[in-house]
Amino acid sequence: MAVINENWVFVETDLQKINPVTYQLLTKMKQISHDPVVAVLIEKSDASLETELAEYGPDKILLIKDDELVDGDDLELTDALNKLIQKQGTPNTFIFPATVVGRSVAPRLQAWLRTGLTADCLDLKFEGDLLIQTKPSYGDNIMCEITIPNNHPQMATARPNVFAAEKQTNSNLKVEEIENLDWEKDSKLVIKSQLLPPKTTDDITQAERIVALGRGDKTDAGITVANNLAKKLHATVGVTRPLTDLDQYTVNEQIGQSGQTVAPDLLVNLGVSGAVQYTAGIANAKVVVSVNTDEHAQIFKYSDYYFVGNALEFSRALEAIL
Amino acid sequence: MKIVVCIKQVPETTNVKIDEKTKNIDRRGLGGVINSYDLHALKTALEIKQAVGGEVITLTMGPDDFAVSLRETLALGADSSVLLSDRAFAGADTLATGYVLGKAIKKIADVDLVILGQQSVDADTGQVGPIMAELLQVPQVTYANEVTVKNDHLVIKRNLDNVAQEITAQLPLLLTVTDTINQPEYTNVVEIAKSFAKTITTWHASDLQLDDDRVGQAGSPTIVRSISSPEKTVKVGHKLADNPVDAAKELVTALKKQNILAEDD
Ligand SMILES: Cc1cc2nc3c(=O)[nH]c(=O)nc-3n(C[C@H](O)[C@H](O)[C@H](O)COP(=O)(O)OP(=O)(O)OC[C@H]3O[C@@H](n4cnc5c(N)ncnc54)[C@H](O)[C@@H]3O)c2cc1C
Ligand SMILES: Nc1ncnc2c1ncn2[C@@H]1O[C@H](COP(=O)(O)O)[C@@H](O)[C@H]1O
Numbered sequence: 001m002a003v004i005n006e007n008w009v010f011v012e013t014d015l016q017k018i019n020p021v022t023y024q025l026l027t028k029m030k031q032i033s034h035d036p037v038v039a040v041l042i043e044k045s046d047a048s049l050e051t052e053l054a055e056y057g058p059d060k061i062l063l064i065k066d067d068e069l070v071d072g073d074d075l076e077l078t079d080a081l082n083k084l085i086q087k088q089g090t091p092n093t094f095i096f097p098a099t100v101v102g103r104s105v106a107p108r109l110q111a112w113l114r115t116g117l118t119a120d121c122l123d124l125k126f127e128g129d130l131l132i133q134t135k136p137s138y139g140d141n142i143m144c145e146i147t148i149p150n151n152h153p154q155m156a157t158a159r160p161n162v163f164a165a166e167k168q169t170n171s172n173l174k175v176e177e178i179e180n181l182d183w184e185k186d187s188k189l190v191i192k193s194q195l196l197p198p199k200t201t202d203d204i205t206q207a208e209r210i211v212a213l214g215r216g217d218k219t220d221a222g223i224t225v226a227n228n229l230a231k232k233l234h235a236t237v238g239v240t241r242p243l244t245d246l247d248q249y250t251v252n253e254q255i256g257q258s259g260q261t262v263a264p265d266l267l268v269n270l271g272v273s274g275a276v277q278y279t280a281g282i283a284n285a286k287v288v289v290s291v292n293t294d295e296h297a298q299i300f301k302y303s304d305y306y307f308v309g310n311a312l313e314f315s316r317a318l319e320a321i322l
Numbered sequence: 323m324k325i326v327v328c329i330k331q332v333p334e335t336t337n338v339k340i341d342e343k344t345k346n347i348d349r350r351g352l353g354g355v356i357n358s359y360d361l362h363a364l365k366t367a368l369e370i371k372q373a374v375g376g377e378v379i380t381l382t383m384g385p386d387d388f389a390v391s392l393r394e395t396l397a398l399g400a401d402s403s404v405l406l407s408d409r410a411f412a413g414a415d416t417l418a419t420g421y422v423l424g425k426a427i428k429k430i431a432d433v434d435l436v437i438l439g440q441q442s443v444d445a446d447t448g449q450v451g452p453i454m455a456e457l458l459q460v461p462q463v464t465y466a467n468e469v470t471v472k473n474d475h476l477v478i479k480r481n482l483d484n485v486a487q488e489i490t491a492q493l494p495l496l497l498t499v500t501d502t503i504n505q506p507e508y509t510n511v512v513e514i515a516k517s518f519a520k521t522i523t524t525w526h527a528s529d530l531q532l533d534d535d536r537v538g539q540a541g542s543p544t545i546v547r548s549i550s551s552p553e554k555t556v557k558v559g560h561k562l563a564d565n566p567v568d569a570a571k572e573l574v575t576a577l578k579k580q581n582i583l584a585e586d587d
Contacts, residue, residue, distance in 0.1 A: 014485050074452065075461050100482045104464040107449035111420060111456035114536075116543030119416075119447035132547070138338050138444055142347060144549045151543040188461045190490040196481065233587070266582050276337070287582050288557070289573060303559040305576065307569045317570040322587060 003152045004089035005129075006060070007033045010081075010096045010105070011041040011053060013070070015195055018049055020206075021097040023165035025158055026056045029095060030168070032125050036060055038091065040084070042069050042077075050175055057168035061175045062088070069181075073189045078108040080183035085113070087178065090152045093131050095124070098157035106157050116148030117155040122162050122283075131156065140257055140280035161205055161263045162284055202236040204253055209235035210264045210285075212255055214278075215242045216271020216292060217311040225315045226270055232322040238262065240272055256281040270311040274299030291315075323376035323471075323493075325367040325435045327400070328423055328454075329360040331384055331391040332444045340551050347549065356391045359439025361398075361506035362499050366469055367437050368399045369504065373471050377401045379430060383411055383422050389522055396517035397509040403520070404430065408527040413539030416445070420453030422537055425530045427458060435476075436496040440465050448498065455496040463489055464498045 009026050012019040022039070029037045036059035043049050045065045053061060062084065069080055085091070094109075096102035098120045110117040122143070123134035131154045133146045148154040204210060211230040213223065223246075230237045238255045251259050257277040263284035270291050272278060279302050282288065290303040291311045300306045307314050331354040341348040367378045380395040382388050383406040392403035406426055414422070427433050436458075441448035448464070455462035468479040478489045478497070527537065535541060560576075562569035577583040 014482055017484075019483060073461060074455075074464070078456065100465050100480070103448050104452055104462065107416070107420075107447075107452035108456040108462070110449070111417065111453040114417070114543070116415070116417065117449060118544060119445075119449055135446075137446055137549075138333075138347075139446070141338055142340070142549055142551060145547040147545050147547055148543050149545060186461055188492045188495070189463070192488045193482075193485050196484050196486050233583075266577065287577065287580065288559075290559075300559055302557060304557060305562055305573055306559045307562040307566070307573075309564070309566060309569075313566040314569060317566040318573065321570055321574060 002089050004091055005035040006038045006091045007035055008038045008040055008091040008094045008153070009058070010094070010102065011039050011049075012097050012099060012101050013041075013043065013049065014101075015193060016044060016047060016049075016070070018052060019097065019099065020165065021099060021160040022053070023056045024160065024163040025095055025097060026058055027166045028124060028158070028163035030057050034126070035092060038062055040064075040081070042066060042080070044070050054170070054173055055167045056165065057170040059170060059172060059174070061173070063175055063177045064181060065177065066181070068185075069183065071191065071193070072183075073186055073191060074104050074108055075186045075189075076183055077105050078112060080181050081105070081109050082112050083181045083183055084178060085153075087181070092129055092152060092154065094153040094155050096155070096157045098159045102157045106155055110155050113153070115151035115153060115155060117157070118146045118148070119157050121156045121158040124156065124158060130154075136280075139277070141276060159261065161261050164263070204236050204238050204255070204262055205260050207236035207262065207264050209233050209266045210238045210255075210262055211235045211268045211270065212238040212240070212272055213243055213270055214240040214272030216273070217315075218243055218271070219312070222271070222312050222315075225312055225319065229268075229315045229319045229322075232319055233266070233268075235266070235268070240275075240278055269299055269303070270315060272299050273297055274302060323370060323374055323434045324379070324432055325370060325376060325437060326379045326381050326427055326430060326433050327360070327364045327367045327395070328436065328438045328450070329364065329380055329382050329391060329395060330357045330439075330442045331355065331382065331388045332357045332442055340549060354387070354391065356394060357439055357442045359441060359443070359499065359501055362501050362503050363437040363439050364395055364398060364400065365504045365506045366497070366499050367435075370435070370469070370471055376434075379404060381423065381426055381430075382406065383414070383419060383426075386524075392522050393514070393517055394509060396520045396522070397513040398507065401520065403522040405522055405524045406530075407524055410527045410534075410538050413542060414537065415542035415544045416447050416449040416453055417543060418537055418541035420450045420457060421541060422530065422532065423450065424454045424457040425532060426525065427454070429525070429530060434493040434495075436460075438496070438498045440498050440500050451496060451498040458496065460494045460496050461491065462496045462498070463491055466497055466499045467502055469497065469499075469503065
C-alpha cells in the first residue's frame with residue numbers, strides 16, 4: 001500500500017478526557033518532523049476535544065466521532081485503526097503513548113500490519129524519513145537505537161513525561177472528519193470503566209518542583225523538615241523505595257524504575273544515594289540539587305548542585321531563607 | 323479448561339554491561355531465570371485450574387537450555403511443557419516471536435486461555451501478548467490485576483492511568499498479568515524430583531508449518547542499530563559551600579538567576 005508523507009499520533013482519551021501524554025508526543029513530533037503531524041482522535045459525537053487538541057499545533061486532526069468506538073476494546077480499536085489506514089493510506093510513522101492503552105493497542109495493530117514497533121521510547125529523531133527510536137532495555141540499564149527500515153508505518157510507543165508539551169498555534173490546521181469506518185464489533189468483552197478516586201497526594205508526575213527523601217533523611221525530624229521545605233517551595237514530596245515502608249508513602253510517591261518517572265524544573269534530593277533504579281526516573285528533571293554526607297555518592301553525578309553534609313541541617317538552613 | 327502459559331527465560335540480573343570490544347551485551351556468568359512476571363502468569367493459571375479443573379501447559383521459544391525453566395514450571399504444578407527450539411528462530415523480534423508462539427498455540431489446539439506476563443524484564447516490551455492475540459484473532463485483556471472465574475466466563479480487573487476497569491470476558495481469551503495479581507510460590511526438591519515424570523515436548527520449525535519469511539531475523543522488521551550504557555546523562559555539578567547556611571544562600575541565588583526560583587520564592 002502506498003506510504004503517505006504523514007506522521008500520526010494516537011490521541012489517548014480516558015473517559016472522555018485527553019491524556020496529557022498526547023500533547024507531549026504531538027510537541028515532540030512537531031519538533032522533529034518535516035512532514036505533516038496528524039492527530040488521530042476518537043471521541044463521542046457530542047464532544048469537541050479537537051479544540052483542546054488544536055492548541056498543541058497538529059497539522060491535521062483525523063476526527064472519528066463514534067459513541068461506541070470511544071469505549072471499544074483493543075480488538076475493536078485495532079480494527080478501526082486498520083480500516084482508517086486502508087482509507088487514508090499508510091502513514092510513514094504512527095506513534096502511541098507507552099501507557100496501558102498504547103502498549104495494548106499498538107502491538108495488535110502492528111501484528112495486523114506486519115510492521116515493526118519499538119516499545120517505550122525515550123527519544124525519537126528522523127534521518128530523512130527513517131525514524132530513529134531510542135529504547136531502554138534490561139530495566140533501563142541499556143539503551144538501544146532501533147529502526148524499522150523496510151516496513152510502514154514505523155511504529156513506536158513513547159514513555160510519558162519524557163518530552164515536554166508546548167502549546168503552539170497552527171493556522172493551517174485541517175480537521176478531517178472520517179465517517180463510516182465500518183469497524184467490526186466484538187461482543188466477547190464487556191467493559192465497565194470508572195474514574196479512579198483522585199490521588200490523595202499531589203500527582204508527582206506532574207509536579208514542577210519536587211523534594212525527594214531518601215533513606216539518609218528517613219527520620220521523624222528529617223521527614224518533618226523536608227515536608228516544611230516542600231511547602232515553602234510549593235513542591236511535591238517524592239521518596240526512594242525504602243521510604244515506601246512507611247504508612248504515608250506508596251508507589252505513587254516513589255520515584256524510579258518501579259515507581260514514577262518525573263520531570264520537574266527543580267528536584268532536591270535529600271539523603272538519596274542515586275541507585276540506577278532511582279536515577280532511571282529523574283533523567284528529565286531540569287535542575288537537580290542533592291545533599292549527601294558521602295562525598296562520593298552516585299547521586300552527585302546526576303546533580304547540577306550538591307552539598308556534602310547532613311540533609312537535616314541543609315534543609316533547615318534552606319527553609320529558613322525562603 | 324485448557325490453559326497455555328508463555329514463559330521466557332531471562333538473565334538473572336538486568337544489571338548488565340556492554341562489552342567495550344564487541345559492543346554487545348556482556349552476559350558472561352549470568353545464569354537464566356524465569357521472567358518474574360511469567361511466574362505470576364503461571365500462578366494465575368494454576369489457581370484457575372484449581373477452581374474449575376483442566377490442564378496447564380507451559381510454552382517457551384528459545385534455545386534448548388530454556389528447558390531448565392520449563393522443568394521448573396512443571397515442578398510448580400504445570401502438567402506438561404512445550405519447547406520451541408530451532409536455529410531458524412534466532413534473532414526474532416517481538417513480531418517473529420509472537421508469530422511462532424501463535425502457531426504453537428494453534429498446534430496445541432482447543433486452547434481456552436493463553437496467559438503471559440505483562441512484559442519481559444530484559445526486552446521490556448510487553449508486545450508479544452497482543453501480537454499473539456491479533457494473530458490468533460482472539461480478544462485480549464492486558465495488565466490484569468485480578469482474575470476470577472464465574473461459570474463460563476472470567477471477571478478481570480485492571481487499571482489505566484486514571485480509570486479502573488472491570489471486564490467480563492468470554493473464552494477463548496489472551497490475558498497478560500501484572501505482578502500484583504498474586505504471590506508466586508517457590509518450588510522445592512521434592513517437586514523438582516517429581517517433575518521428571520512429566521514431559522517436555524520439543525517442536526522444531528518443521529513441526530509448525532511456518533512461513534519462512536515470518537520467522538527469526540527474516541521475520542523481524544525492527545533492527546537494533548546500536549546499544550550503549552546510559553552513562554552519558556552524567557552531569558558535572560557545582561559543589562556548594564561547606565557550611566549549610568552559606569550553601570543554602572549560594573543555591574537560592576543561583577536558582578533565582580536561572581529563573582528556577584522566582585524572586586518572591
Ligand atoms: C528491580 C528493582 C527496582 C527498584 N526500583 C526502585 C525505584 O523505583 N525507586 C527507588 O528509589 N529504588 C528502587 N530500587 C531500590 C534501589 O536499588 C535502591 O536500593 C534505593 O533507591 C536506595 O534508596 P536510598 O537512596 O534512599 O537509600 P540508600 O541507598 O541507603 O542511600 C542513603 C544515602 O543517604 C546518605 N546519608 C546517610 N545519612 C545522611 C544524612 N544525615 N544526610 C545526608 N545524607 C545521608 C548515605 O550516604 C546514602 O548515600 C529498586 C531495586 C530493584 C532491585
Ligand atoms: N521467547 C518467548 N517464549 C515464550 N514466551 C515469551 C517469549 N518472549 C516473550 N514471551 C511472553 O511474552 C511476555 C511479554 O514479553 P515481551 O513482549 O518480550 O516484553 C512475557 O512475559 C512472556 O510471557
